[in-house]
Amino acid sequence: MTVRLRPEIAAVPPYQQGRPAPQGGYKLSSNENPFPPLPAVVEAVKREAERVNRYPRPGAPDLRAALAAELSVDVERVLIGDGSASLLQQLIHAVAGPGDEVIYAWRSFDAYPLFVRMGGATPIEVPVDADHAHDLDAMADAITERTRAVIVCSPNNPTGTIVDREALDAFIARVPADVLIMLDEAYIEFVREQTVDGIALQRAHDNLVVLRTFSKAHGLAGLRVGYAVGDPAVLRGADMAGVPLSQTALASAAAIAALEHVGETFARIEALADQRDALWQRLVDAGVAVPRPYGNFFWIPSSPGQEDAIHDILDANRIVAKVFTDGTRISVGEPAADEHILAAATAIQALQ
Structure with a gap:
């Protein structure tokens, strides 16, 4: 006989933390600040x-x-x-x-x-x-x-x-x-x-x-x-x-x-926001249906049942991101990751 858990606890799926990046890849799954600590x-x-x-x-x-x-x-x-x-x-x-x-x-x-x-x-x-x-x-x-x-x-x-x-x-x-x-x-x-x-x-x-x-x-x-x-x-x-x-x-x-040292922090935030806005414009120009982002991440809508295909696309572009049944959240990371994000997002859009 096993210990009985409360029904609410037993029925709740665990929270899925962002996956770590593979060797040589980019972790864009947890909306982390890519800059090291001050x-x-x-x-x-x-x-x-x-x-x-x-x-x-x-x-x-x-x-x-x-x-x-x-x-x-x-x-x-x-x-x-x-x-x-x-x-x-x-x-x-x-x-x-x-x-x-x-x-x-x-x-x-x-x-x-x-x-x-x-x-x-x-x-x-x-x-x-x-x-x-x-x-x-x-x-x-x-x-x-x-x-x-x-x-x-x-x-x-x-x-x-x-x-x-x-x-x-x-x-x-x-x-x-x-x-x-x-x-x-x-x-x-x-x-x-x-x-x-x-x-x-x-x-x-x-x-x-x-x-x-x-x-x-x-x-x-x-x-x-x-x-x-x-x-x-x-x-x-x-x-x-x-x-x-x-x-x-x-x-x-x-x-x-x-x-x-909030001034130093906000200088970094400005750099990330510049990077985000520039990449968003490139995504829009490429025909990717991305809502305008106000955080440090992008939302790429998709359809249920496409999760495995999306993970394959992300893997091929050396990215890890948060994949949901209705979309993928990709964080703004190192500038070197931008080309990988653009390629992955374009391929995800093509699934629609």
Whole structure:
């Protein structure tokens, strides 16, 4: 006889992390920053490594204070976590359980259904529109008495689209005040044409929490550090749903150093955004149906049943990317990978 797992856990497929690259290939499967860590970040980690025999300070107070100053918010409105995904899971578990519903766009971040089901709640997936963007009107229409939370991902992972300020304002106005709105801005630093100021919106709506991360633009994916900005009462609930002392001192030290040298980071982001925009234009000129990307990745739509053929195309071009049933997400990586991306995307388009 085997141990009986909760039905929700047994039925949930595991999250699929991006595959590693083969020898001589390019790993474009996890939306990582291809630049190495800033020298100041490396030095901060080295210094902190001498104290790893001690537990970190609860709640990463130094990082919270640095972020509060950077964002011009009260320190009580900042919560640190093991990446923004971990905080999002904590928020869901704080507000939703069996019999409750959580609404999000689909396709969006593929960990959302995992987080919702693990807490015993029911995911409500609202299809993206023809432009692969959030259909906020349809998401608002899907709200019921059982809805406890909604997730808006902008830029949307994996389609790369963003939400419009006017549409988001109208959406928030339709969400009941006791329903949590999570604005997942993991890739916000890559957006050049900013239409939504999530932090300013949060100041006006206590049921809105903004989630961001140091994993992507700041290049700290290997250290797992993110943050949430929201109403202190909501953040306390999320904090209680997390694991005590889970934010490592190494991660906090690295994030503080990254904030202190944010100018260097944003110079790198500008270079990546330039590379992204130039490659997107080449893809469009080649006839590839790619939504305009606002993150650091491209979305190449495809049809169910083409996954094996797509993997063969990627392998032939020495690329690993995230392949879904309805499309492939390819990260912006080293400039040398651009020709491989163009060739692979063109071949994937030819399957349609």
